[in-house]
Amino acid sequence: MDRAATAAKIAEVIAPFNKKGVAITDAxxxxxxxxxxxxxxxxxVAAIEDEFDIIISMxxxxxxxxxxxxxxxxxxxxx
Amino acid sequence: MTDLFSKFDGLIxxxxxxxxxxxxxxxxxVMERVLSPTQAICNGRETILLxxxxxxxxxxxxxxxxxxxxxxxxxxxxxxGSRVLNGTYAGHKLCEDALKEFxxxxxxxxxxxxxxxxxxxxxxxxxxxxxxxLDIDSHASIWDGCKxxxxxxxxxxxxxxxxxxxxxxxxxxxxxxxxxxxxxxxMLGDIAPLKEMxxxxxxxxxxxxxxEAHSMGFIGPNGRGVAEEQGCLEDxxxxxxxxxxxxxTVGGFCVSNHPKFEIMRLVCRPYVFTASLPPSVVHTAATSxxxxxHAGNKRAHLWENSRTLHKGLKDKGFQxxxxxxxxxxxxxxxxxxxxxxxxxxxxxxxxxxxxxxxxPATPANMTLLRCSLCAEHTAEQVQxxxxxxxxxxxxxxxx
Numbered sequence: 001m002d003r004a005a006t007a008a009k010i011a012e013v014i015a016p017f018n019k020k021g022v023a024i025t026d027a028x029x030x031x032x033x034x035x036x037x038x039x040x041x042x043x044x045v046a047a048i049e050d051e052f053d054i055i056i057s058m059x060x061x062x063x064x065x066x067x068x069x070x071x072x073x074x075x076x077x078x079x
Numbered sequence: 080m081t082d083l084f085s086k087f088d089g090l091i092x093x094x095x096x097x098x099x100x101x102x103x104x105x106x107x108x109v110m111e112r113v114l115s116p117t118q119a120i121c122n123g124r125e126t127i128l129l130x131x132x133x134x135x136x137x138x139x140x141x142x143x144x145x146x147x148x149x150x151x152x153x154x155x156x157x158x159x160g161s162r163v164l165n166g167t168y169a170g171h172k173l174c175e176d177a178l179k180e181f182x183x184x185x186x187x188x189x190x191x192x193x194x195x196x197x198x199x200x201x202x203x204x205x206x207x208x209x210x211x212x213l214d215i216d217s218h219a220s221i222w223d224g225c226k227x228x229x230x231x232x233x234x235x236x237x238x239x240x241x242x243x244x245x246x247x248x249x250x251x252x253x254x255x256x257x258x259x260x261x262x263x264x265x266m267l268g269d270i271a272p273l274k275e276m277x278x279x280x281x282x283x284x285x286x287x288x289x290x291e292a293h294s295m296g297f298i299g300p301n302g303r304g305v306a307e308e309q310g311c312l313e314d315x316x317x318x319x320x321x322x323x324x325x326x327x328t329v330g331g332f333c334v335s336n337h338p339k340f341e342i343m344r345l346v347c348r349p350y351v352f353t354a355s356l357p358p359s360v361v362h363t364a365a366t367s368x369x370x371x372x373h374a375g376n377k378r379a380h381l382w383e384n385s386r387t388l389h390k391g392l393k394d395k396g397f398q399x400x401x402x403x404x405x406x407x408x409x410x411x412x413x414x415x416x417x418x419x420x421x422x423x424x425x426x427x428x429x430x431x432x433x434x435x436x437x438x439p440a441t442p443a444n445m446t447l448l449r450c451s452l453c454a455e456h457t458a459e460q461v462q463x464x465x466x467x468x469x470x471x472x473x474x475x476x477x478x
Binding site: 037038039042043046049050053054055057058059060 | 210232233249
């Protein structure tokens, strides 16, 4: 799946987690802009992992701060 | 200069706001005197202890105390050295022999604390390129062990067998895999479906480590823990445990049947680079472990206590962490931290000590009053405790 298709899928997955209806761009941060706590992050990561059948380890998560970085990482992890 | 402490400002403020309401600081209680495994003097008054990990009440066992006193006389107050240098005394070997017999396993390694046992074993066996798959509600010592090693860390939803299996199946071919589980999860007092989870782990080529800290001595026909109770102990590669709960002193351990296990003594840094346990501690531990092998009656009484308290609190209208009693921990869910602290203080005034547990130690940001029972609590004490909860709960407006 290319970056655009991946981004479209992630947009679907993130919708129910974006409870405050924040307008999301590639620069949106999960902790700062979306104000997610660690439990929400875990549930969201699990949803992404299941959608794309990938693993995003805690080590990799530490490198992902923005929405754009997530799309890049998921695009790459699908190999 | 940047104040390195500014990162704690949020917590300092939350704590100040809580104490400004006038409640006693729940994290600063002093046990002025300890009368027995179930009673102490706190703030000058006699208090029933319902928030210790003294599940089997071994801390005042006469044989245990005598072993400690004798070791102090014969071996001195401390070892002043590492297990691999001058810090292995006869008592450390006695302790490891007692553990091997207790679990029926080939190898036992004693650490200075349970925290260090998890830290050391996990960080040492799972290295770069390996994967650790662990329950999201794992104890801090497990998380810290993951952080200290170089493995990829993959958490899954608490006790969710399908979520665990999915993650195991996605791990790249050829990578080493370690699944980390706990027998009893100490915040809610719930147990893991170890039999099913360990089967899935083994089917997917993973080694399995189970922390049985809160089940040792109590759960299972021989007190070996939840894995023994569910009939899957032989499939566990590494059991982690502690002396600071049922055993009644301090220290940690790992037991294993892995044929190469002894090499851990040379490569495990939290084992090597710290002083070994004092002789009195290992002699009390060895004595206590041997007595726990034959403590079937105490185990039965502790189960009675757990069932009675669980039913009593449920009938009074409290919300509990589990629908049925699954361990010696009964967790009472509080609506929020403020009322949790008020309830904690009201109970203390009644003469009852329980643990106040709060985020980040708790799952789902819950505030909990954690009750842990002891085999030495009498049936009358348990009834007294239920009455104290009812009065305090009504006074604070929780029931």
